[in-house]
Amino acid sequence: MIENTFCHIDGIGTKKEELLWKSNICKWDDLEKKLKEGFKLSSLLNNKNHPQQDLFPFKYNTLDDFSHSIIERLNQSKQALDKCDYNFFLSKLPPKEHYRLLSTCIDDALYLDIETTGLSKIVHDVTVIGALYKQKFYQWIWPENLDLLWELIKEASIIVTFNGARFDLPFLEYHFPHKFIQKPHIDLLYLARKANIRGGQKIVEEKLGIKRNKQLENILGYDAIILWTHALYGDSLALDKLLLYNKSDVELMPRIATLLCDRLIRQDFNDKRDTNSSQEIEIVHHTIKFVNLRIEWNNRRTNLNLLLGKISKSEENLPKIIGIDLRGNPDKPTGFCYCKGAETVTKIVYEDNDILEETLKLKPDVVSIDAPLSLPKGRVSVSDDSPCREKGGIVRAAERVLWSRKIPVYPALIKHMQKLTQRGIDLTKILSEKGIPVIESYPGAAQDILGIPRKGVDQSLLECGLREFGFVFSEDLTHDELDAITSALVGFYFLANQYEPIGDDQEGYMIIPIKNRQMKWVDEKVNGKMKAIVMAGIPGAGKTTLAKKLSYELKCPALFLGHELRRIAKSNVQLSTMLAQGSLAPEDAVEEIIKEFSNQTDAPFGIVDGYPRHSQQIELAGTLFSDIIYVVLQIDVDTALQRIKNRITCDNCGWVGNRSERDFSACPICACIDLKIREEDNNQVLNIRLKEARHRLDELLSIIPLKQKFFINSDDSCKKTCIDIMKNVLKRSL
Structure with a gap:
């Protein structure tokens, strides 16, 4: 053709x-x-x-x-x-005309289909991969080694998928950026549309007269997500059905391709192909046993005990967290959850006075509320009748971030959310004035990120997922109480410093858990060691800001040594005194922190802020990491001094703000009103710190080989800097 x-x-x-x-x-x-x-x-x-x-x-x-x-x-x-240079043709033909090429290479194509935990490549993960190549079927299930898959893709002259242009291939490229190879690609979805068949693969099969295995007739793409969750929670039959579903999707693609090509050729040329040929498929690659899947999942996933270990080293000092699934109307039930460690008590409350009375009585370390706790820029009222409606919108930066990651969320000031937002703001103000930290959470986002089904998908799976995570609670809870537990779960991530604040200083932040690497397929570490990107520069250069941004962009863990030391110093008087004087922390404390970070088994590389600072630490870093690149932020001392003098911090969560930009009455992350200037940021200590830091940095740079150093201007935008690092540093060394 x-x-x-x-x-x-x-x-x-x-x-x-x-x-x-x-x-x-x-x-x-x-x-x-x-x-x-x-x-x-x-x-x-x-x-x-x-x-x-x-x-x-x-x-x-x-x-x-x-x-x-x-x-x-x-x-x-x-x-x-x-x-077989198929890109020559595909680059010139629109997708709906790709059947012209496909008709010549149906038997030689690599047919590919993946299953995932959801629709967002940023938030969700790949669970199963099926491939058909030269009449042989291959299948991989997380966390198997994928080397054979990359070999097949490299060998194949063309890849064929159904909706792969928008789903399968972007997922693979995002999750395996160093492995996935771009190849010529034909998407059967667009050929079906040219043949006037709209819908998913199952609808196309029905229209073409293709019949599936009866066990799979009623299973759709979203059911695959639920089957995977059931499998992780112990249902081996669910895993078998998921693998059969994936196998069926892949094996039927050549048949779909043949019938679509036949229909389109007859439609355009009044020609006819033989569509009755059917070859037997050989199953080549066998998946891992179900018991191994459960073992891998239990070994790799984050759980409540791991978070508790990061929050407190003592069982006698367990964190106390309240989660609230707030309703806009006090006549409707609000879910209320109190956690002391894993022990969880829930109840339904209605009035604000009941919420406040319970909270003040329990004296929690943090309250996590499922409701917008701030207004969009330009708004001073939730009402559409307010004059500020003309200047301000209904959406905050936090909602836009979630939308960009394909996590559905309502705008803070859409009509039916206005009462909820106002109620959340009022409760936050009262609690913060009482000295109780308050964070904004969104259970739906947390559940998506952590791979726990939402209540709208399957409430029983949501309950099971929370129990699997480690919460201990009674039976027969309402969905309001389950979402309250999820809000409390976000509170645990917050106290463990395993969270990402999304939003901005003016509108405030929503707290979401940091996506862990529990669904990593292959161990890409070199000789079992992590590679490191180290932020180097004097105080005020912007190392922490850049490290946070880079950690998100590269999907890798980050260590903020200063924040970790200040967290430990809250219960260590000697360390607290040393930090206040601008002195370096004891080597044993620093070494323990850096070793724990470098031992993260699933991370191929990580971001380090604040280490190493002298020659002995460089030697230790060389033994802990397989490769190190130093990103040196260049800034003059006067500019750094001015930045630090304008710095204001929250002792509770470690947030750092700039007083020259605006006045802060409360922390935009945890609503604490007791904002301070760090003791070590006073003029006398600051001059000493900057002088010593400049000397240590010069000494450090004189030791580090040139090929390991990458210099950037501290005044450049964070976005531009991240792009430069990803293009140059990672390509050059990592």
Whole structure:
């Protein structure tokens, strides 16, 4: 079929191509022969005064030049087909015309389909991968090694998927950026649309008369997510059904491709292909046993005990957290949850006074509320009747971030959210004035990030997921109480410093858990060691800000040594005194922190802020990390001094703000009103710190080899800096 195609040649569109066919010029050789005999393409147009001739001037000097260019393109087409250079054709043909090429390579294509935990490549993970290549079926289930898959993709001349252009391939490219290879690709979804069949793969199969295994007739794509969750929670039959579903998706693709090509060829050419051929598929690669899946899941996943270990080293000092699933109307039930460690007590409350009375009585370390706790920029009221509505919108930065990650969330001031937002703001103000930290959480986002099904998907799975995480609570809870437990779970991530604040200083922040690497497929660490990107620079250079941004962009863990030391110093008077004087922390304390960070088994590389600072630490870092790149932020001392003098911090959560930008009455992360200037940021200590820091940095840079250093300007935007690092540092060394 591809040899009947002319519309990939410059100067020949689909209409002119159709005129060629009607003139009995149906193959490349036919057109080449005619052109050499003096045939002019312009003769196909009966109207010599075609209006387009004036609109689009002829770019060739003569018609002979045009004919020669077409002949040259025809020869290039033949060479590309002989070499299986399918990108030559796909780059010129629109997706709906890709069937012309597919009809020639149906038996040689690699058919690919993946299953995931959701629709967002940023938040969700790949669980199962199925592939069919040269009549052999392969299947991988997390966390198997994927080397064979990359070999198959490298060998294959073309990949065929259903909806892979928007789903499967972007997922693979995002999660395996150093492994996935771009290859020519045909998406059957667009061929089905050209054949006037709209819908998913199952609908296309029905329209084409393809019948599935009866066990799979009622299973759709979203059911695959639920099956995976059931499998993780102990249902081996669910795993079997998921694998069969994936296998069926892949094995039916060649049949779909054949029938679609047949229909489209008959539609365009009144030709017919043989569609009755069916070859037996050989299963080559066997998946891991179910028991191994459960073992891997239990070993790799984050759980409540791990978070508690980061929050408190003593069982006698367990964190106390309250989670509230707030309703806008006090007449409707609000879920209330109190956790002391894993022990969880829930109840339903209604009035604000009941919420406040219970909270103040329990004296929690933090309250996590499921409700917007701030207004969008420009708004001073939740009401649409307020004059501020003309200047401010209904959406905050936090909602936009979630939308960008394909996590559904309502705008803070959409009509039915206005009462909820106002109620959340009022409760936060009262609690913060009482000295209780308050954070904004969103159970739906937390559940998506942690791989726990939402209540709207399956409430029993939500309950099971929370129990699997480590919470201990009674039976038969309402969905309000389960969401309250999830809000409390966000509170645990907050206290363990395993969270990402999304939003900004003006609007405030929503707290979401940091996505862990529990669903990592392959261990990419070199010799079992992590690679490190170290932020180097004097205080005030912007190391922490850049490290946070880079950690998110690269999907890797980050260590903020200063924050960790200040957290430990809250219960260590000697360390607290040393930090207040601007002195370096004891080596044993620093070494313990850095060793714990470097031992993260699932992370191929990580970001380090604040380490190493001298030659001995460089030697230790060399033994802990397989490779180190130092990102040096350059800034003059006066600018750094001015930045630090304007710095204001929250002792509770470690937030750092700039007083020169605006006045802060409360922390935009945890609502604490007791904001301070760090003791070590006073003028006397600051001058000493900067002088010593500059000396240590110069000494550090004199020891580090040039190839391990990457210099950037501290005044550059964080976004530009991240792009520079990802393009240069990672490509050069990591």
